[in-house]
Amino acid sequence: MKINVRSLGIPLSDDLEALVERRVRYGLTRFAESVHEVHVTLDDLNGPRGGLDKVCRMRVRTGRRRLCIVEQRASSIEAAVSSAAARAARAVARELAHAHEVRP
Numbered sequence: 001m002k003i004n005v006r007s008l009g010i011p012l013s014d015d016l017e018a019l020v021e022r023r024v025r026y027g028l029t030r031f032a033e034s035v036h037e038v039h040v041t042l043d044d045l046n047g048p049r050g051g052l053d054k055v056c057r058m059r060v061r062t063g064r065r066r067l068c069i070v071e072q073r074a075s076s077i078e079a080a081v082s083s084a085a086a087r088a089a090r091a092v093a094r095e096l097a098h099a100h101e102v103r104p
Contacts, residue, residue: 007041
């Protein structure tokens with residue numbers, strides 16, 4: 001599983017990048033055979049003003065070129081990443097279950 005991390009309004013430190021990779025791998029490990037790549041974009045919408053302005057967007061590409069996209073906002077980037085990773089895992093589970101349904 002390839003993970004790409006991009007930051008728009010937040011300094012991307014080694015610790016933050018490691019946190020993102022750790023959370024994504026933890027959430028998607030059970031789908032490792034089906035998930036080809038994950039693109040993570042981190043953004044700070046309001047800058048120093050604060051509030052629920054930290055955004056984590058994840059685009060997860062599974063087999064057969066299917067794409068799951070989730071976005072999560074929170075007051076801290078760590079919380080946004082954790083919630084987005086959990087939502088991405090649920091979205092991938094739904095997508096894979098839907099792809100494996102037997103059609104009449």
